[in-house]
Structures are given as structure tokens and as C-alpha cells.
Amino acid sequence: MNYAIILSGGIGTRMQMGDFPKQYLEVEKKPILLYTLEQFQKSSAVEKIVIVAADAWREKIRGWMEEDGITKFLAFADAGDTRQESIHNGLTVCMEDSVSENDGVIIHDGVRPLVSEQLIGDCLAALADHEGCMPVLPMKDTIYQSSDGTKIDHLLERSTLFAGQAPEAFRLHPYAKINREASEEELSLTRGTSEIAYRHGMDVAMIPGDERNFKITTRSDLERFCTIVEGETK
Numbered sequence: 001m002n003y004a005i006i007l008s009g010g011i012g013t014r015m016q017m018g019d020f021p022k023q024y025l026e027v028e029k030k031p032i033l034l035y036t037l038e039q040f041q042k043s044s045a046v047e048k049i050v051i052v053a054a055d056a057w058r059e060k061i062r063g064w065m066e067e068d069g070i071t072k073f074l075a076f077a078d079a080g081d082t083r084q085e086s087i088h089n090g091l092t093v094c095m096e097d098s099v100s101e102n103d104g105v106i107i108h109d110g111v112r113p114l115v116s117e118q119l120i121g122d123c124l125a126a127l128a129d130h131e132g133c134m135p136v137l138p139m140k141d142t143i144y145q146s147s148d149g150t151k152i153d154h155l156l157e158r159s160t161l162f163a164g165q166a167p168e169a170f171r172l173h174p175y176a177k178i179n180r181e182a183s184e185e186e187l188s189l190t191r192g193t194s195e196i197a198y199r200h201g202m203d204v205a206m207i208p209g210d211e212r213n214f215k216i217t218t219r220s221d222l223e224r225f226c227t228i229v230e231g232e233t234k
Contacts, residue, residue: 001047001048001098001099001100001103001104002045002046002047002048002103002104002105002106002124002169003046003047003048003049003050003074003094003097003098003103003104003105003106003172004040004043004046004048004049004050004072004105004106004107004108004120004167005050005051005052005077005087005090005091005094005105005106005107005108006033006036006037006040006049006050006051006052006108006109006110007052007083007086007087007090007107007108007109007110008021008023008033008051008052008053008057008061008079008110009052009053009054009078009079009080009086010023010079010083021057022111022216022222023036023110023111024057024060025222027222027225027226027229028226028229028230028233030068031064032110032111032113032216032225033061033064033110033111033113034064034065034068034070035113035114035229036108036109036110036111036112036113036115037049037051037065037068037070038068038070039113039115039116039117039120040072040108040120041069041070041071041072042117043117043120043121044117044121045106045120045121045124045125046072046106046120046124047072048072048073048074048094048097049070049072049073049074050074050075050076050077050090050093050094051073051075051076051077051110052076052077052078052079052080052086052087052089052090053076053077053079054079058076061076074093074094074097075093075097076093077089077090077092077093080187081188082187082188082190083190083193084179084187084188084190084193084196085187085188087107087179087193088179088180088182088187090107091105091172091175091176091179091180092176092180094172094176095172095173095176098172098173101173102171103171103172103173104124104127104169104170104171104172105169105170105171105172105175105176106120106123106124106167106168106169106170107166107167107168107169107170107193108166108167108168109166109215111215111216111217112165112166112167112213112214112215112216113216113225114210114212114213114214114225114228115166115167115210115213116210116212116213119135119167119209119210119213120167122135122207123135123167123168123169123207124169126169126205126207127169127170127171129205130203130204130205131170131171131174131175131197131202131203131204132168132169132170132171132175132194132197132198132202132203132204132205133168133169133170133204133205133206133207134164134165134166134168134169134193134194134204134205134206134207135164135165135166135167135168135206135207135208135209135210135213136162136163136164136165136206136207136208136209137162137163137165137208137209137211138158138162138163139158139161139162139163141158142155142158143155143156143158143161144156162206163209164192164194164209165209165210165213166193166213166215168193168194170197170202170204174202175197175202178196178197178200178202179196182196212228
């Protein structure tokens with residue numbers, strides 16, 4: 001069985017929307033989160049969905065899912081102080097339901113609503129040969145390193161650099177064990193979903209990502225998403 005953990009507990013400060021979480025902004029009368037959930041509902045590779053969300057939004061989310069026919073929902077998990085703490089909470093819910101050592105988990109941002117069924121399936125399919133998988137994009141621009149943001153220190157080798165995306169997939173039991181045994185400090189310092197996995201020796205493969213699968217972080221990202229949705233609904 002494959003579980004999906006959808007992270008929907010954050011507040012988008014870079015969107016400059018105050019305390020209103022960007023994943024609940026409506027585009028064409030539908031919250032961004034619901035666009036994301038629909039993709040995992042449609043995916044034949046995913047059986048159950050866990051949503052990490054604050055208590056205050058859960059009743060709303062339940063209503064949206066009922067109206068939209070999201071039937072794979074398993075449970076909510078508590079939002080943590082950091083991304084990795086939220087993931088750990090989601091993993092705990094999955095482990096309480098899991099009955100097989102072969103179960104997988106795929107972790108995704110609620111604000112990446114254009115994830116394709118193909119990418120979801122490809123990530124989970126990679127678990128047949130690897131313990132984890134993340135989609136990446138090659139760097140197109142020349143990349144410089146600067147310690148102070150005002151002068152160049154180094155020119156980095158572009159061919160060895162990749163931009164990571166979500167979703168990221170893992171064999172559930174070993175990944176959950178690593179997170180369960182990690183200290184609070186390690187969880188708080190973990191910057192990416194796959195970081196804690198490869199740091200503890202898990203075999204994490206990279207597969208081609210999707211340019212369309214962008215994260216809605218800024219107003220310009222939101223405008224881009226709105227343009228895409230409006231174009232598809234005409």
C-alpha cells in the first residue's frame with residue numbers, strides 16, 4: 001500500500017497575505033489544496049491520503065473533500081513547528097495504519113497543485129529498486145556562490161547541481177524509523193524531505209522532475225497558477 005502525506009500546515013509569509021495560509025486561497029472557486037488533493041485522488045498508485053493541517057482548518061478541509069469526492073482521505077496529522085516535524089507527525093499516522101513492511105509513502109506540498117499523475121506514479125515506482133526517490137530539475141543558469149551576497153566567491157559546477165522538487169517517495173517503515181529516532185534538534189535542522197534519508201544511509205534516487213510542478217510561494221507564482229487554471233477552464 002502507498003500512502004500520501006500532504007503538507008498543508010504552513011503560513012505563506014512570502015505571499016504577504018498576513019496569517020492567511022496560501023494553500024487555502026481560492027482559484028476559480030476552489031482552494032489550492034483541493035487541486036493538489038485531486039491529483040492524488042486520481043492516481044492509481046496511491047491508496048490513502050494523510051493531511052497535515054492545523055485544527056482550525058480541518059472542518060473546512062473535510063467539507064471541501066466531501067463536495068469534491070476525495071475518498072482516499074485517511075486522517076489528519078498535527079502540523080509541527082518545522083516541515084520535518086510535520087512530516088514525522090504524518091508518518092506516525094501512516095505507521096498506525098500500515099500492516100506491511102512493503103508499504104510506501106509519498107510526501108508532497110499542498111501548494112504544488114500541478115503535480116501530475118505520471119510524476120506521482122514514477123516516484124513510487126522507483127521504490128521497487130531504491131529506498132527513496134525525489135524528482136529534480138537540472139540547473140539552467142550559471143550558479144555563483146557568495147558568502148555576503150555582494151561579491152562572488154566561487155563559480156559552481158552546474159552539471160553537478162540539481163533543483164529538488166516534491167513529491168518525494170520512500171519505503172515507509174525505514175523512513176519512519178529514521179524520523180522516529182531522530183532528535184528534536186536533528187528534525188528542526190533538516191532542510192529537505194530527502195536530507196534526513198540520505199544522511200542516514202538510505203538509497204535515494206533522482207528522477208526527472210517537471211517544470212510545470214512549481215511551488216506557489218510568491219504572488220507571481222500565484223498569478224502564474226491562476227493563468228494556467230483560467231486557460232484550462234475556458
